[in-house]
Every structure is written in structure tokens, then in C-alpha cells.
Amino acid sequence: MKEGQAGPDWEAVVAALKKWRGEEQKRLASIRGAGSAGIENRGDPSVTTVAERYNKDPWAVLVSTVLSLRTKDEVTLKCSQTFLAKAPDPAALLELSLEEAAALAYPAGFYRTKAANLKKIAAILLDKYGGQVPDDLDTLLELPGVGRKTANLVITEAYNKYGICVDVHVHRISNRAGWLVSRNPMETEMILRDILPRKFWKTINPLLVLYGQRICRPLSPFCSRCSIFEHCRRINIEKSR
Numbered sequence: 001m002k003e004g005q006a007g008p009d010w011e012a013v014v015a016a017l018k019k020w021r022g023e024e025q026k027r028l029a030s031i032r033g034a035g036s037a038g039i040e041n042r043g044d045p046s047v048t049t050v051a052e053r054y055n056k057d058p059w060a061v062l063v064s065t066v067l068s069l070r071t072k073d074e075v076t077l078k079c080s081q082t083f084l085a086k087a088p089d090p091a092a093l094l095e096l097s098l099e100e101a102a103a104l105a106y107p108a109g110f111y112r113t114k115a116a117n118l119k120k121i122a123a124i125l126l127d128k129y130g131g132q133v134p135d136d137l138d139t140l141l142e143l144p145g146v147g148r149k150t151a152n153l154v155i156t157e158a159y160n161k162y163g164i165c166v167d168v169h170v171h172r173i174s175n176r177a178g179w180l181v182s183r184n185p186m187e188t189e190m191i192l193r194d195i196l197p198r199k200f201w202k203t204i205n206p207l208l209v210l211y212g213q214r215i216c217r218p219l220s221p222f223c224s225r226c227s228i229f230e231h232c233r234r235i236n237i238e239k240s241r
């Protein structure tokens with residue numbers, strides 16, 4: 001392990017992020033008001049929200065994770081709901097044409113490619129896995145369009161297994177804060193598997209994603225109101241608020 005990759009006081013970091021998140025979720029709830037219908041964004045990553053809404057159904061988690069790539073949370077939530085209403089399981093998706101599936105995936109980014117991949121995945125699941133979504137990382141990674149982020153989300157959100165989902169926010173904040181030094185999300189995941197206590201593997205993604213969207217933003221982070229300021233070395237921060 002390189003120097004500086006021992007990580008911070010994780011207990012303190014996670015506690016501070018959880019406290020901030022609780023307050024942020026209350027704020028979001030007060031803005032939204034009561035009585036909204038459908039799947040709502042409560043400040044969780046979209047896939048977490050979908051997992052809860054669909055009782056951790058692995059197919060629903062897989063579909064929403066594929067739809068979520070390069071797509072805003074709000075769009076993912078709506079598309080997932082539309083898609084799963086017509087394709088609640090792999091067999092139902094295979095009954096639809098590619099055009100119909102693509103229309104359901106719209107306006108998620110790359111909706112045609114995602115619809116095509118999901119149809120291929122559905123066929124493989126029925127052919128090789130009895131219509132079930134596999135619960136191990138390596139098998140999931142063999143499915144079309146499924147990368148490490150998707151596979152980790154499926155095993156953590158649907159199967160409650162150990163995984164670390166590293167997206168752009170987790171990758172950026174971990175490096176910025178000086179908890180590790182890595183060149184890409186996959187390296188970040190591998191280092192986190194070494195330095196992050198297992199009990200935080202699942203939690204770190206939802207905490208840092210929301211934090212990256214609201215506070216530790218890519219271009220000009222809000223360092224002046226950061227809850228983990230004392231745990232951050234602010235690597236390469238040239239402009240902040």
C-alpha cells in the first residue's frame with residue numbers, strides 16, 4: 001500500500017456524513033412536501049430508492065442500475081418505474097420488441113443501447129440462470145453492459161452482500177480528501193477494499209454520492225460548510241466556496 005493510503009478515522013467520517021445526510025434528507029422532505037406519488041428521490045442514490053420500492057427485487061435493481069449509468073437520478077427513477085411496469089421480470093422483457101423496450105428506457109442516456117443490453121441480459125438469465133439474477137460479482141460482470149459499478153450495486157442492494165460501489169463521486173472525494181491515491185474508480189475500489197472497514201462498504205457509496213452531489217461538488221466544492229473538513233487534505237482544490 002502506498003504512503004497515505006491508510007485512510008482517515010473512518011468511524012468519525014461515516015458518523016459525520018450520516019449526520020449531514022439525515023439533516024439533508026429532512027430538508028429535502030420539507031421542500032417536497034407530503035403526498036407525492038410514485039417513486040420519490042429522498043436524497044438516496046436512485047438505485048437505492050428503487051431497491052427499497054421493489055423490495056430488493058434483484059431484477060428491478062439490475063434494470064435500474066443499467067438505466068442509471070450516465071443518467072440523472074430523477075430520470076432514472078422515472079424510467080425504472082416505467083420500464084419495470086411493462087417488464088417486471090426477464091421473461092416479460094423478452095416479449096417486448098427492441099423498439100418497445102427502448103421507448104420504455106427513454107429518456108435515460110444511451111437508452112437504445114441499454115434496452116438492447118437488458119434484452120440480451122434477460123435472454124442469458126433465462127437460458128443459464130433459471131430467470132434469476134446471479135448474486136456473485138464475477139458472474140454479473142460477464143453480462144452485457146454490466147461493469148463493476150453495476151455488479152457491486154446489485155450484490156449490495158439486492159443481496160445485501162459485501163461490495164463497494166465506486167462511482168465518480170466516491171472516486172473523486174476519496175482522492176481529494178487524501179484517503180488514497182488512485183487513477184480510476186477500479187483502483188479506488190481495490191484500495192478501499194484494503195483500507196475501509198467492511199462494515200462501511202455498503203454505506204460509503206450512498207453517503208458519498210449525495211455528498212458529492214450537494215457539497216463536495218466537482219468544480220467548486222462547498223468546503224466552508226463541509227462536515228468532514230477536518231478529515232480532508234483538500235488535494236488539488238484550486239477553487240472552493
Ligand code: SF4
Nearest residue numbers: 216221223226229232
Ligand atoms: S473539505 Fe472541501 S474538498 Fe474536502 S471533502 Fe469537504 S467539500 Fe470536499
